[in-house]
Amino acid sequence: MQIKVDKNVVELVPENTQETTELEKLWNVMVDCVKFNKKLVPIGEYVPQKSNLARFAIEDK
Template identity: 65%
Template sequence: MKINIDNNLVELAPENTDEAQDLEKLWKLIVDCVRENKKLNPVGEYHPQKNSQARFHIEDIPAPEPRKTQWSTSKASEDNTFYCSICNKYIHIVKDQEIPLCCGREMEPIE
């Protein structure tokens, strides 16, 4: 996907048919010709050195039902608050408790 930024205007240009279909799907979710259009709000952080994707929440689209927490086999070395750098979820974990998984990876301790 080619992205062009011109001041306050962002242009997305698909470079293959899959991207064209995904852009059309996104367009249909965001654009409402009768009422107000939905907004994209950034979630977490985007650092190309750490990960290859940026995440956004589409305003006014309800989230799916929360999933049951999954736990890793790693245990916390001390009482600490852990967070997910992708979705910004926080949870307090006590020493020797398993570290939860979130967004496909272990949550990180707040230092």
């Protein structure tokens, strides 16, 4: 997956069929967050040297 960040715009470009499917799921989650006034917040930390995993939770405002 290619990820590009330009100021306040993030672009995700899937590089295979599985990533396309996962991006579609993420898109639907994000649309629901906006629709129901929820937010996506990080859990813990993202330190690639320790673990190449970024985790987020969906919280009500």
